[in-house]
Amino acid sequence: MADSPTTALKRSEDQLESSHNGNLENGTPATGNGLSTDEPALKRVRLDEPNRPRERIKGVAPIKEEYLILNPGQSAPVGEEPAVDDDAAEGQAYDPRDQQQNSQQGGKRKKQKGQNKEREFGTFSDAVRLCNSVAWTPEFSPRPCKFGDRCNALHDIRKYLSEGRRPDLETFGGKCPVYETHGTCSSGWRCLYVRSHMEEIEREDGRKELVLKGDSSKTTDDEPGEARLGVVNVVPPQVKIELSKKKTVWEKSERYLEWMAKDTELARKHYHKKKDDTSEQNDYRAQYVEPPFKPSEKRKVYFGPETPVLAPLTTQGNLPFRRLCVELGAQVTYSEMALGLPLLQGQKADWTLMRAHESEITPPRFNPSGPVVQGYDNSNDLKFGVQITAHAPWIAVKATEALTRFLPHLRVVDLNCGCPVDMIYKSGAGSALLDAPAKLERMIRGMNVVSGEVPITTKIRMGVKDDKLTAQKLIERLALGSADTREQLGAPGCAAVTLHGRTRQQRYTKAADYNYIAQCAVAIKEYNRQLDAVADTIKEPDESTLPNGGKMYFIGNGDLYSHVDYYSQLEKTGVDALMLGRGPLIKPWLFSEIEQGQYLDKSAAERLTYVEKFARYGMEAWGSDELGINYTRRFMLEWLSFFTRYIPIGVLEHLPPVLNDRPPAYRARDDLETLLTSKNYKDWIKISEMFLGPAPPNFKFQPKHKSNSYEIEAEG
Ligand SMILES: Cc1cc2nc3c(=O)[nH]c(=O)nc-3n(C[C@H](O)[C@H](O)[C@H](O)COP(=O)(O)O)c2cc1C
Numbered sequence: 001m002a003d004s005p006t007t008a009l010k011r012s013e014d015q016l017e018s019s020h021n022g023n024l025e026n027g028t029p030a031t032g033n034g035l036s037t038d039e040p041a042l043k044r045v046r047l048d049e050p051n052r053p054r055e056r057i058k059g060v061a062p063i064k065e066e067y068l069i070l071n072p073g074q075s076a077p078v079g080e081e082p083a084v085d086d087d088a089a090e091g092q093a094y095d096p097r098d099q100q101q102n103s104q105q106g107g108k109r110k111k112q113k114g115q116n117k118e119r120e121f122g123t124f125s126d127a128v129r130l131c132n133s134v135a136w137t138p139e140f141s142p143r144p145c146k147f148g149d150r151c152n153a154l155h156d157i158r159k160y161l162s163e164g165r166r167p168d169l170e171t172f173g174g175k176c177p178v179y180e181t182h183g184t185c186s187s188g189w190r191c192l193y194v195r196s197h198m199e200e201i202e203r204e205d206g207r208k209e210l211v212l213k214g215d216s217s218k219t220t221d222d223e224p225g226e227a228r229l230g231v232v233n234v235v236p237p238q239v240k241i242e243l244s245k246k247k248t249v250w251e252k253s254e255r256y257l258e259w260m261a262k263d264t265e266l267a268r269k270h271y272h273k274k275k276d277d278t279s280e281q282n283d284y285r286a287q288y289v290e291p292p293f294k295p296s297e298k299r300k301v302y303f304g305p306e307t308p309v310l311a312p313l314t315t316q317g318n319l320p321f322r323r324l325c326v327e328l329g330a331q332v333t334y335s336e337m338a339l340g341l342p343l344l345q346g347q348k349a350d351w352t353l354m355r356a357h358e359s360e361i362t363p364p365r366f367n368p369s370g371p372v373v374q375g376y377d378n379s380n381d382l383k384f385g386v387q388i389t390a391h392a393p394w395i396a397v398k399a400t401e402a403l404t405r406f407l408p409h410l411r412v413v414d415l416n417c418g419c420p421v422d423m424i425y426k427s428g429a430g431s432a433l434l435d436a437p438a439k440l441e442r443m444i445r446g447m448n449v450v451s452g453e454v455p456i457t458t459k460i461r462m463g464v465k466d467d468k469l470t471a472q473k474l475i476e477r478l479a480l481g482s483a484d485t486r487e488q489l490g491a492p493g494c495a496a497v498t499l500h501g502r503t504r505q506q507r508y509t510k511a512a513d514y515n516y517i518a519q520c521a522v523a524i525k526e527y528n529r530q531l532d533a534v535a536d537t538i539k540e541p542d543e544s545t546l547p548n549g550g551k552m553y554f555i556g557n558g559d560l561y562s563h564v565d566y567y568s569q570l571e572k573t574g575v576d577a578l579m580l581g582r583g584p585l586i587k588p589w590l591f592s593e594i595e596q597g598q599y600l601d602k603s604a605a606e607r608l609t610y611v612e613k614f615a616r617y618g619m620e621a622w623g624s625d626e627l628g629i630n631y632t633r634r635f636m637l638e639w640l641s642f643f644t645r646y647i648p649i650g651v652l653e654h655l656p657p658v659l660n661d662r663p664p665a666y667r668a669r670d671d672l673e674t675l676l677t678s679k680n681y682k683d684w685i686k687i688s689e690m691f692l693g694p695a696p697p698n699f700k701f702q703p704k705h706k707s708n709s710y711e712i713e714a715e716g
Helices: 007-024 041-048 088-092 096-104 157-162 177-181 238-243 253-272 317-328 341-344 348-352 393-406 421-428 431-436 437-451 471-480 512-538 563-573 582-586 589-595 603-623 626-643 671-676 681-692
Strands: 199-200 208-212 333-338 384-389 413-417 456-463 493-501 553-557 578-579
Touching: 007 157, 041 512, 088 238, 088 456, 177 603, 199 431, 253 437, 317 603, 317 626, 333 341, 333 493, 341 384, 341 393, 341 471, 384 393, 393 413, 393 437, 413 437, 421 431, 431 437, 431 456, 437 456, 456 471, 471 493, 471 512, 512 553, 512 563, 563 578, 563 589, 578 582, 582 589, 582 603, 582 626, 603 671, 626 681, 671 681
Parallel strands: 333 384, 384 413, 413 456, 456 493, 493 553, 553 578
Antiparallel strands: 199 208
8 A cells, every 4th residue: 555645755854854763873973964974984884875776765856856845853854745626626616707797797697517616816807897888899890789888898999008908928029929929819909918919000081090900800700808829619608508508409318308308217127027937027138129210330449558638637637738738749638528407408517518629639658569440530530528427317418419410629528427526426426427337338339329429438437436336347337238138239339438546535646556457458458359359240240339459448547757657557557548647736747758768857948938828828728818818827826836855866866756745845957947947836827927927916816726925915
């Protein structure tokens, strides 16, 4: 069993103490390095050698001696960082985008239930609101204002620029990063770099008109502020309005759900029938009715050693971060988890989570070393999938129909069966599905029926409780279906399963269990063999229930933090591919290390270029106006809470680095690197200001990790 960091540290202190005691027993005083000065000179020299590695202590990052900060009289490093609480980070955040929308809509919208109301981020908007009718137009050609005389927003662009907002920012040399890249800026007059893409033109009548530079044909007229360049899966407002008014027609779901309710009842009766009751009345097979329609044939997917997968990461796995990871080598990406119900209610924030960057809809790397499922077409494949969770089959099924109907670019729809967060678990969704295999099977079957050509996948944990590991049994069910109904219904149609090697109970306290993952990989090979046999022997193999022609892919997940971890776990476990979560959050170039098969000792300056990219990508995705820039800042700070956990490999005495190790107090190789190790959120704000300019006075930030919040006052 792995020690908790606190135990490990305690143990390391005990060890050091006993070495002191040893010295004292010999009647010799301890020196700063814990060695006796009375040792023979030769031995002392050898032990004093700067490069002589000290023993590695579990849970403690092995910082080279020259970087350790020792207090006067202190002979050994002491762990200073509190253990990080990754659990807190995994919870669904209270999304400030909602908060912003609420405040912009005069607080009319009700707050979503279950939001974490403890974290607040302040509201960030211009001092005076500019009316949408003039926000993207030349000064003399406004569009008609819907509100006419009743409109209380500003229509005077000059006044807005001088009094309605902060002056232009000076970062990026005062040049709008969005305009510089795309030749147009979708934030229009509200852009905080607008002076770099506006001009004053003298008209024939001598009047001077302010106009925006750029190719306005690249932004749409309907929703110029919504359309972002390079962003796909943007759902038109009309779709969300119809969903919210319950006007959407569920072409497939309703017919299927009706059938499913009857079939479930039938299967239930059959399950509860008396052992010796063989009457036809209670025989599932005799009474079975075919579903109204079968799933369409699915696009084949592929997962391999050359396709490292970026995990779905609530709050952290936003579009700018995923874009950065794709640039650095991630081959498969997932949206943040969305709840099924808000999607069905047309909630804007949840549909926004489904957007992807155009780099995510390019094919993943494909360099297979073994046989590949027949019909896989890499040129037709893409990197981006979405993840949802739901507590009832009807929600999962309808949400899948909605997603696959309204989003043109989806690799898969993944069902989250691992989310440990109380609110989700208690509702019967997330990891609660691990203990509800029959419900889970119904969900997967239904999702598969309505998803068109988009394959369905799942992500699970080893079980809910430590003493009851259920994943292997569940995987059998996902591959083959319940033994009772398998013959009639065929396989549920799950194209891939990802297993995070921990239970819900464990959360992040223990190391991921790769032995268990390996055990499941062996079992999956057997299930795949059985599926193959089904495909071979059945009169007409039913392609629609056998995604990938009968192969269910298996992806392992947990604690991977270097190419060494990656390749050794691939080999040890026999999984098809591996997924990485916190590793890329701490060092996004982990994907490059995997690709190149070597450690990359990134300098602080290089690391800062990734933060700069995040700033650029954030502005492109969310806008370069006050709102967009401060969304970007908020999500940058969330990311910095992980990014600053990185311990440069150059200061480590032993490799590979271990994700869960925490360092004793140390100073990094230069001031910038030391700043990038700060756990103080005020330093993170300073880092954000290097790219996003000064944070507005009412900007607040509260990290999700309690351990990272020292020095935090109640509200920013
Ligand atoms: C901040 C954070 C957010 C997460 N959000 C999700 C999520 O939305 N969906 C999901 O299936 N898992 C989520 N997870 C779990 C990860 O996908 C992954 O399974 C877990 O972190 C273990 O992998 P790792 O050790 O590489 O981090 C989250 C984890 C973290 C740390």
